[in-house]
Amino acid sequence: MILKVARLGFPSLRTEASPVPADRIKSKEFQRLIDDMIETMYEYNGVGLAAPQVHLPIQLAVLEVHDHPRYPDMPEVPLTVLINPVVTILDRTLVEEWEGCLSVPDLRGRVPRFKHLRVTALGRDAEMAEIVASDFHARVIQHETDHLKGEVYLDRMPDMRALGFLQEWQRFMLKPEKQEE
Ligand SMILES: [Zn+2]
Incomplete structure (x- = not known):
């Protein structure tokens, strides 16, 4: 079932999400929620979706990058379900790239990520599983786990002038070398 996506302003997007009790994960109802979130991510061409984006302040996120229309040049990221994730930064070098978010529709902004x-x-x-990720994969994980802290990519932007609507961004803000790719 495709879920309704919460937009910025809905309280769950600004709430610190609660951990999921481990004994709840295998329940039919929770497994269905995971399936619904994956289906919703596919429907809206997201590379990830966090539970607060479907109105639930719990520590659950899904992500996948595979032949993605919005990110055709990005490396693939396998379908991953993260429950109660704990992130450890291994290299604090900041890399800037453009991001969007289904809860902040039609905008793109330039965001530094570890x-x-x-x-x-x-x-x-x-x-329990462990994933080591870098660059775009690490970016998607930081974006989604930020949602579980009640944060969105706008909070990470050092310069709000690097924010634009999708159409204008494509015309005026994307670097020329990227447009040619
Ligand atoms: Zn998002």
Whole structure:
């Protein structure tokens, strides 16, 4: 089932999400929620979706990058379910790139993110897993885990002049070399 996506201003997007009790993960109802979030992410061409974006202040996020229309040049990221994730930054070098968010529709902004990180989280099987990610993969993880803290990418922007509407961004803000790709 495709879920309704909360937009900026809805309280769950500004609430620190609660951990999911491990014994709840394998329940039919929670597994269905995970499936619905994956379906919703696909429907709206997101590279990730966090539970606060579907009105639920709980520590659950899904992500995947695969032949993505919005990010055709980005490396693929396998389908991942993160429950109660803990992020450790491994390289604090900041990399700037453009981001968007389904909860902040039609905008793109330039956001610095840490280059390299490790995330430990429960998966949908309720087993602990560890992922080491860098660059775009690390960016998606930081974007989604920020949602679980009640933060959005706008909060991470050092310069709000690097924010624009999608259409204008494509015409005037994207670097020329990127447009040619
Ligand atoms: Zn987002």
